[in-house]
Amino acid sequence: MPADRTLDRLRAACHAAEPVPAGPARGDRDDDAEPVRAAGEGDAVAGVPARYVAAPRDTAQAAAVLRAAAELDLAVTVCGGGTKQEWGSPPRRLDLILDTTGLTGVVEHAAGDLITVVRAGTRLDALAATLAGAGQQLALDAPLPGGTVGGAVATNTAGPRRLLYGTPRDLLIGVTLVRADGVVAHAGGKVVKNVAGYDLAKLVAGAYGTLGLVAEAAFRLHPLPAxxxxxxxxxxxxxxxxxxxxxxxxxxxxxxxxEVAAAPDxxxxxxxxxxxxxxxxxxxxxxxxxxxxxxxxxxDRAPDGWGRLPWRDGGTGLKLTGALSGVPGLLAGARAAADRHGLPLALRGSAGVGVLYAGLPASADPERVAALVDAVRAATATAGGHTVVLTAPAAVRDRVDLWGPVDGLALMRRIKQRFDPDARLAPGRFVGGI
CATH class of the missing domain: 3.30.70 (Alpha-Beta Plaits)
Structure with missing residues (x-):
């Protein structure tokens, strides 16, 4: 189908969706802006350019876009604040970026029940400011400025306070999920003890957007500490x-x-x-x-670098896990490997849960980085854990398996087949090419 007709089909689907209600449900976008447009020069994911960009203003429009994309056999990748678009593998193909920055705002805040329902494109810092007015918090750290709720759920990213409060998967009690075919599904609920569909919310957390669009998320909150x-x-x-x-x-x-933090020297x-x-x-x-x-x-103030990841844009970022008893050996092994390969490795992470992050500059030699990844993987295996390359320059990606060996890959492939049988959602972004 010619590109202009495809664009017309996507726009028509958005306009035919239920009217966008007034108030915060509309997000922050201009009322007169087209919800779907042709992609521009900067519209890409992990270096792969898109053909179109859709910015729905509510769940109904998002569902309409995904339904039309399914009919047109378009590959779709979701993008929010864009802070983690370089994480994971580049998509095998990319036709449409679904931009969630119009899906913003708090749907409901039941302060007495310590529950909130929030749209995926809402920035974590904006949500924190809103909840603070009631003396409450969503106890998630934002390691990258500008991160959104949807991005945190999609990557299951957590910072230092995961020791006490857990990860997004632990705090998530319900989701509104738009499937690859545009069907809207609800899982979980708005009370902590509601367990109906709870596993679906757990499942999509950390799936890198490969199972569906999390349009809204319900979270358990905590009081702000005195x-x-x-x-x-x-x-x-x-x-x-x-x-x-x-x-x-x-x-x-x-x-x-x-937390433990160690500079390269x-x-x-x-x-x-x-x-x-x-x-x-x-x-x-x-x-x-x-x-x-x-x-x-x-x-009473956080030290410099608190909660931040130990690499800069364009560098290589690793996530290392291991049993608590193995953390000292893991840190020592990673540092020794970096010294052997002459690389300036920065380390930071939670010694309380055995989750560490390591960073290298973009200028690091790709061959040496690849050798270091192998060495660190051996160290994490000894510690009972894994090493994942979250982000890296293209020359490093070409030389390493970003995810490494993963248990349960066959089961993960079957789940992907059930949720997205045509493999159109973020194809190839996740472990094993899922």
Whole structure:
């Protein structure tokens, strides 16, 4: 079908959808703007250019677009704030970018029940400001400025506070999902104890948009803490910081976060985040200083780089996991491998749950980076975990398997077949080419 007729079909589908209601459900887009347009020069995902861009203003329009895309056999990738579009593998083909930045706003905030329902394109920082007015929070850190709710769910990204609060998958209690064929499905509910369809919400979290569009998400909230304290102590190296963290972990401090950070050269730091009542935080801060040493620093402000990923745009970013007992060895092994290959590896992550991130600059030699990935994978396997290359320059992508060996791949392929039998949603973006 000629491109202009395809564009007309997509536009007609949007215009024929249910009228966009007034108020916050419309998102932030101009009323007169066309919801579908031809792609421009910058409309690409992981370097793959698109042909069209659709920016629906509500779930009905999003469903209409995906229904028309199915009829036209268009490959679709969802994009929100664009902060993680370089994560994962490039799509095998890309016809349509579904832009969620018009799907913004809080649908419902049941403050008494500590529940909120929010649209996928809502920025995490904007949501935080809204919930703070009620003394509440969605306890997710935003490691990349400008990240959206949908992006956090799609990648299941969590920051330092995952130790206490968990990941998006743990906080998610329901979703409104638009399937590849445009059918709208609802899973879970708006109360924490509702379990109907709960597994679907768990399933789509971390699926990189390969199973459907999460148009709305219902989350469990937490009260904002009355007091916070960051207790930090330097160590000679990353492994030493991990040993300090293990000492804290063995105590009864109940920290909200327990982070280790190590620059490519120089000392490492372990930081404990404590939250709660002023009296409780003060008592636990004293206990943390006794564990870490009298020279531990205490502040009520997050240290520089807190919650940020240890790489810059265009660099290589790795996610390392391992058993808690293996974290010191994992940090030591990663640092030793970087030294052997002459690479400036930065490390940061949660020594409390065994999830670490490592970063390399874009200028790093691709062959050396590929060799380092192999070495780090061996270290994480020894620690009972895995290494995933979240993002990397094209020259590195060509040399490594981004995902590495993954258990249960056959089951994952069957799930993809059930949800998206024509493989049109983000084809090839996820593990095993899913």
């Amino acid at each position: 007091a916070v304290a960051y207790v930090s102590r330097s160590a000679d190296d990353a492994a030493g910081a991990a040993r300090l963290a293990a000492t804290v972990r063995a105590a009864q401090l109940v920290p909200a976060a327990l 120089g000392p490492a730091t372990v930081t404990v985040l404590l939250e709660g009542t002023p009296a409780g935080v003060a008592a636990r801060t004293d206990a943390a200083r006794r564990l870490l040493g009298a020279d531990a620093a205490v502040t």
